[in-house]
Amino acid sequence: MESLLHSVQGYIYPDELQLQWSILIVLYPFITGLVAGAFILASLERVFNVEAVKPTYRLALLTALAFMIVAPLPLQLHLGHPERSFEMYLTPHTTSAMAMFGFVYLWYLMVVLVLEIWLDFRKDIVLMARASTGLKRMLYRAMALGSDNISERSLRIDDKVGKFITIVGIPSAILLHGYVGFIFGSVKANPWWSSALMPVVFIFSAMVSGIALVLLLYQFVSWYRRAAVDMPCLDTIARYLLYAFIIDFSLEMLDLVHRIYEADESFKTLDFMVHTKLYFSQIILQIIVGTLLPIGLLALVQLVKLTEQARRAIYGAAGLLTLVGIFAMRWNVVIGGQLFSKSLLGYTTYKMGLWTREGLLPAIILLILPFVILYMLVKLLPPWDKARGAEVPRAQG
Amino acid sequence: MREWLRDREHMVRMGILFAGALAVFLVARAVMVPKDFGTYGHFRTGALADNMAHPLVFAGRQACGDCHDDIVASRKGSKHEQIGCEACHGALEAHASADDPSALKPKLPDVKTICLVCHRENVAKPAGFPQVDPKDHGDGGPCTSCHNPHHPEIS
Amino acid sequence: MEADRREFLKQTGLLLVLTGAAAQAWDFVLAGEPEKAPTYKLLDHWWAMAMDIRKCIGCGNCVRACKTENGVLLEPDCFRTWVERYHVHPDDPGHPEVDSPNGGYGGFPEKYKAGDGSKNFFVPKMCNHCAHSPCVQVCPVGATFESPDGVVLVDKTYCLGCRYCVQACPYGCRYIDPRTETVDKCSLCYHRITKGLTTACCEVCPMGARKLGDLKDPKDPIHDFLKDHMIHVLKPEMATGAKAYYNGLDGSVR
Secondary structure (H helix, E strand, O other), X not given: OHHHHHOOEEOOOHHHOOOOOOHHHHHXXXXXXXXXXXXXXXHHHHHHOOXXXXXXXXXXXXXXXXXXXXOHHHHXXXXXXXXXXXXXXXXXXXXXXXXXXXXXXXXXXXXXXXXXXXXHHHHHHHHHHHHOOHHHHHHHHHHOOOOOOOOHHHHHHHHHHHHHHHHHHHHHHHHHHHHHHHHHHOOOOOOXXXXXXXXXXXXXXXXXXXXXXXXXXXXXXXXXXXXXXXXXXXXXXXXHHHHHHHHHHHHHHXXXXXXXXXXXXXXXXXXXXXXXXXXXXXXXXXXXXHHHHHHXXXXXXXXXXXXXXXXXXXXXXXXXXXXXXXXXXXXXXXXXXXXXXXXXXXXXXXXXXXXXXXXXXXXXXXXXHHHHHHHXXXXXXXXXXXXXXXXXXXXXX | OHHHHHOOHHHHHHHHHHHHHHHHHHHHHHHHOOOOEOOOOOOEOHHHHHHHOOOOOOOOHHHHHOOOXXXXXXXXXXXXXXXXXXXXXXXXXXXXXXXXXHHHOOOOOOOOOHHHXXXXXXXXXXXXXXXXXXXXXXXXXXXXXXXXXXXXXXX | OHHHHHHHHXXXXXXXXXXXXXXXXXXXXXXXXXXXXXXXXXXXXXXXXXXXXXXXXXXXXHHHHHHHHHOOOOOOOOOOEEEEEEEEOOOOOOOOEEEOHHHHOOOOOOOOOOOOOOEEEEEEEEOOOOOOOHHHHHOOOOOEEEOOOOOEEEOOOOOOOOOHHHHHOOOOOOEEXXXXXXXXXXXXXXXXXXXXXXXHHHHHOOOOOEEEEEOOOOOOOHHHHHHHOOEEOOOHHHOOOOOEEEEOOOOOXX
């Protein structure tokens, strides 16, 4: 406690000395944002018939699933009583934004992601079940729900249902992440969070981060497989990233300008915070390094004719910077919202643990985990076949 | 019918899977939701009883009078009359509700410090509140050498 | 059957739904005091708090008594009630200097000098037992709730420890109890007020600077308190329906 007190400036309510939401809660919107963004990118192909992004369609879906599986883990790890979390399904409080999490999550995971992936990969699953033996065969047969039917008509039905699910999926993805924004935006006690723009900003930042992630993953996977990168696809994705980013940034600036102009009672306190405790993570990381720089890079590609090599390098750099910027944005929202007292008279400091349950190490593990899951998913359901027609699913073993 | 089903069979199977999961969920929910949930609002009614069941620690001033009516009488007309006994004597439910209170005889307040808890000078105190600076007031000994704690007015 | 029981509960207002440990403790509390059998009528009360800043002397009795009565941890910082000291320069009321050393647990060592033209006073703080509690609104499972008699309570066997309510409380009145890993807050000494006693903090307040009141009891002095003084609640702009009513609340108090 002594040491905690030293990190306090001004006056904070005594119960505010403990910071309640840690880096794990930073991860949660970051990860769900990646899910929503990756899914929305994937659905571009299916719903809006953007042919160019087709090579990434299945990869984006699997990425969304991998991250979706991990999304509730930081929450569970953070709860005082994770074993009671099922109560959210038993007695959900209808006035609580958080209570809806369980349902939105289940809906999105099971109805949207799993169904859509199942429908899209069903042919491959059946083919792989046919081509493999032993345990593996049983696994694929189970995944095909024992059906061996890949007749023309059944696949057409799959496609129709799949398209319908994608259409339902887009509002679901927006709901999934918009509601995460609402969890923060609806806390009237906290002027840093309380904003009707919060859900909208969250949705667009989700798109930005998800698109950036797929952009990076696609390049990485192509390099890993020594396959040629589909440049028109990459260019299209990068263009969408730029558009989404511009909207996202405009919204954030709108929020900022609005705050500065209104300058309500909380303004001085928040302004001070942004210029001190949040200076590095907000001004430097989020706005300059994580937003203006990647927007500049992506815009450069639009303005100047560059070689393929240069474009790829730029996309890689912009994608990475974007992820850093969006992570910083989540950090600034979650942690920043707890660094000042609700008395508006003082500030506290967030001291991140390292090995503790809510420390840095679990956070890093949780960030690596989705990639491990993605690796396994890709092994299970190789996403590259019909996209470029060249490769037929290889039946291993 | 069979013809219709042939190419939709996998869909139907998936549908059954989902319906099954939903049924399991509904049954589990019916079993697991606490029976007393929702009687008065969105909470477990038993939680009211849980909160009520917390043991008492302070007895309340009414309790002391039953046995210490001499003290109560001595406080009559004093400016300390309105102060609860446990404001100075601390929590005494254990003493007051004991079968033999004398067996749980409370420790008396420290007469050197107890008065200053309230009466030490402080600019943030309401101006009318009687305050003293122990350096200027009294003789450095216990305040009770001149004041009766239950009736502190002199004269 | 279910409807009957519900009706019965409502009519009598009796709490018959005592579960396991609670029932035992209840018996224990009542042992030897049959006259205090649960005759408490849930729907006949609407509890509130009357706070008088002009009376508070910052002795810290309430803070200590609260921790004793409710077994609140001394460390780390957990306060169901605390006292703040304000130091306001009349020409700059927007920037009060505030402190609350250990919540006021050990009183307030003199820090300011008399006669520097400043305004100094103590502000006792606690849960406002809001009628439209933002903390209750956000609880995902119903582990914190407004009781029918107007007290915001926590169900410690049901709380997930998600801390959303801590974020939602505009007054900073909630904390996580590290022993149970659940949220904890002022219960308005529910175990006392339902037995006809006042809260621990009111019990030991020498000045009567805080007084429990029952707004449904027409004879309760709180009605005069509310009528005879200029009354304010904390952060009225939050529209929480706060029921801790302050007399003499300075505009600088946050």
